[in-house]
Amino acid sequence: MSDLTLYLDLLSQPCRSVYIFAKANNIPFKYQEVRLFKGEQLAEDFRKVNPLCKIPALKDGDFTMSESTAMLLYLANKYKTPDHWYPSDLQKRARVDEYIAWQHTNTRPHGSRLFWVKAMTPYLLGHEATPEKLNPALSEFNATLTAIQNKFLQDKLFLAGDEISIADLVAFVEIMQPTGSGVDVFEDKPKLSAWKKRVEEAIGADLLNEAHEALLHLKECQPVPPELKERLKARLEFFTR
Numbered sequence: 001m002s003d004l005t006l007y008l009d010l011l012s013q014p015c016r017s018v019y020i021f022a023k024a025n026n027i028p029f030k031y032q033e034v035r036l037f038k039g040e041q042l043a044e045d046f047r048k049v050n051p052l053c054k055i056p057a058l059k060d061g062d063f064t065m066s067e068s069t070a071m072l073l074y075l076a077n078k079y080k081t082p083d084h085w086y087p088s089d090l091q092k093r094a095r096v097d098e099y100i101a102w103q104h105t106n107t108r109p110h111g112s113r114l115f116w117v118k119a120m121t122p123y124l125l126g127h128e129a130t131p132e133k134l135n136p137a138l139s140e141f142n143a144t145l146t147a148i149q150n151k152f153l154q155d156k157l158f159l160a161g162d163e164i165s166i167a168d169l170v171a172f173v174e175i176m177q178p179t180g181s182g183v184d185v186f187e188d189k190p191k192l193s194a195w196k197k198r199v200e201e202a203i204g205a206d207l208l209n210e211a212h213e214a215l216l217h218l219k220e221c222q223p224v225p226p227e228l229k230e231r232l233k234a235r236l237e238f239f240t241r
């Protein structure tokens with residue numbers, strides 16, 4: 001029995017990256033669900049694993065850690081996953097590190113903003129986002145995707161070279177977050193669309209579909225308790241400020 005426990009809710013984008021990576025590499029782990037819409041990340045027991053009250057979190061024996069991208073590197077190193085995921089070649093590895101560093105202030109916040117505006121507005125407020133709220137989020141995300149296509153992907157097959165790496169997985173899952181809420185972000189980006197297909201082929205559609213199922217069925221989620229709804233509405237206000 002593995003000592004590795006992953007604390008996840010597949011509604012969360014960084015949780016999906018870690019889940020897909022572990023599954024794609026047959027890394028044995030215990031799946032501990034922490035339901036965001038029930039506020040379980042705030043529970044006393046979970047605070048012992050991650051005092052920051054965020055998921056994903058990882059526990060490996062007595063060792064605990066937060067931050068999805070750091071976890072991906074921990075898992076790649078610990079389980080010696082195939083080299084292409086986090087290449088030993090210095091410059092290919094640097095390309096992976098480069099994207100991971102960049103996305104923290106680009107794909108991740110811009111994708112989250114678009115997701116919250118497009119999908120969480122109807123979920124929490126019962127109506128679609130107005131164009132005044134939606135359009136700036138769309139153009140910000142669009143500029144981020146253009147940067148991924150032109151600066152990171154260029155004419156390569158994957159972000160770090162000819163094979164899929166952790167950078168592609170992180171980017172793919174981040175891009176799918178708002179795409180899952182019905183926005184076609186690939187419309188005028190042929191290179192990025194072709195890259196998306198290659199990532200799907202490399203990881204496998206079944207695993208990707210399974211990991212994204214909760215996100216695609218967001219509308220069917222149980223309503224959140226009133227105190228949590230206020231917390232989520234404050235978050236939505238932050239994204240639509």
Ligand SMILES: N[C@@H](CCC(=O)N[C@@H](CS)C(=O)NCC(=O)O)C(=O)O
Nearest residue numbers: 012013014041054055056067068069
């Ligand atoms: N930088 C962190 C982000 C973690 C994060 O923001 N997780 C969200 C879910 S996507 C969360 O746990 N939110 C709970 C809350 O804020 O109460 C990572 O990559 O792991």
